[in-house]
Amino acid sequence: MAWSSARFDSWGALCKSTGALLLCAAALAGCNKSENASSGGSTAQRASDSASASAPAAAPASAPAAAASNGAKPKIGFSIATLNNAFFVGLKAGVERGSKDQGFDLVQTNANGDAQQQVNDALNLLSQGVTALVLNPIDSKAIIPAVEKANQMNIPVFTLDRGSDGGKVTSFVASDNVALGQTAAKWIAEQLKKRYGSEKGNVVDLIGLVGTTAATDREKGFSDEIAKYPDIKVVARQEGAFDQEKSLNAMTNILQKYPQIDAVFGANDDNTVGAEKAIDNAGRYKPLDDKAHIMVIGADGTAQALSAIRAGKQDATISQNPIKMAAKSLQFIADYNAKKDVPANYAWPTMLIDKSNIDSDAVKQYGLWSEEVKQ
Incomplete structure (x- = not known):
C-alpha cells in the first residue's frame, strides 16, 4: 500500500532532534526496502484544437539528478497500457524516438490491459533507479498507488494520452x-x-x-x-x-x-x-x-x-498523432531535468480526416502516423 504524505511529515518532525536522526534514517530505509520489494491530476485541461499549455511546473531543487555523477545517461521508465492496438504501438514508437533524441536509457513494460499488473510494473521500474516515470494508464484510479509511490521517492511522473485521478503528475500530454x-x-x-x-x-x-x-x-x-x-x-x-x-x-x-x-x-x-x-x-x-x-x-x-x-x-x-505526442513528453522530461519549466497539461492538436482531405498536403503535414507504424 502506498504511504501517505502525513506519514512522511510525522517522520520529518521526529527527525528534528539530533538524537533521533539515526533512528529515523534506519526506519525509513527499512520501509523503503520493504515497499520496493513489490515487483510489480487528473484529466487534461480543456484546450482548443491547437497545442496549448497550462501554468508550468518547475523541477524542484531536490529532484533526482538527470544522470549519475559518473556521466551515465538518465534512465526513464515507461509503462504502456497495451500493444493490442495500433495507436499504442504509435505511442511506444514515439517514446522510443524521444528517448533516443534526448539521450535517455529507456526501460519499458507492457501491462497487456491489466491495471494491477501495470501498478506492479511501475513499482518495479521505480525500484530500478529510474529518474523519471512515464505512464500510459489503463485505469485512472487504479494507477494512483504507483503515482503516489513515485511522489514519495521524489521521482517525477509524466502521463501520456491518459491521466491519473490522484497523486502529483508533473506533466500530462494528451489530445483535448x-x-x-x-x-x-x-x-x-x-x-x-x-x-x-x-x-x-x-x-x-x-x-x-x-x-x-x-x-x-x-x-x-x-x-x-x-x-x-x-x-x-x-x-x-x-x-x-x-x-x-x-x-x-x-x-x-x-x-x-x-x-x-x-x-x-x-x-x-x-x-x-x-x-x-x-x-x-x-x-x-x-x-x-x-x-x-x-x-x-x-x-x-x-x-x-x-x-x-x-x-x-x-x-x-x-x-491524433501518438508518435509526435509521445516524443513531446520525452522532450518535457529533458526540460525538467535541465530545471526548465514544463507545462502541467499539454494538448496535442487533432485533425478531422475524411475522403475530401485524406490526400491533402495539410494532412500529410499533420502526419499519417499509422503509415509509420507496423503492428
Missing part, C-alpha cells in the same frame, strides 16, 4: 479529448442537416474503455454537444471499450433493435471498425451518397480507418 468528442458531435449534426435539411436523426454512441480519462472526456464532449440538438436522438449508448470485437458485438445487437440508424460515433477507430463490420454483416452497408448510408466517425487515424475512408466504409476519423 473533450474537444475531440465535441468535434464528432458537430460533424454528425452537420451531416444530418445536409441529409434532412435540419439537425435530426438517430445516432449510436459507442463509448471507449470505461475507467480511462480518454473515454470519459470524449464521452463528455460528445454527449454535451449532441444534446444541443433536440431532434437528434441517441438511440443506443454502449461501451465498445476501444475494442473491435466488443464493438462488433455491441453494434450487431443495436442493428437488430433499431431499423433506422443514421450515424455512429466510435470513441476510437477500433470501435468504428467493429461497427463497420457489424453493418456489413447485417447487409446494411450503403454507399456514401445513399440516404440510407450509416455515417461513421471515429478517432485516432489508424491505418484501418484510413483504408475504410478510402473505401467508403467510414466517413471520417479525428486523427
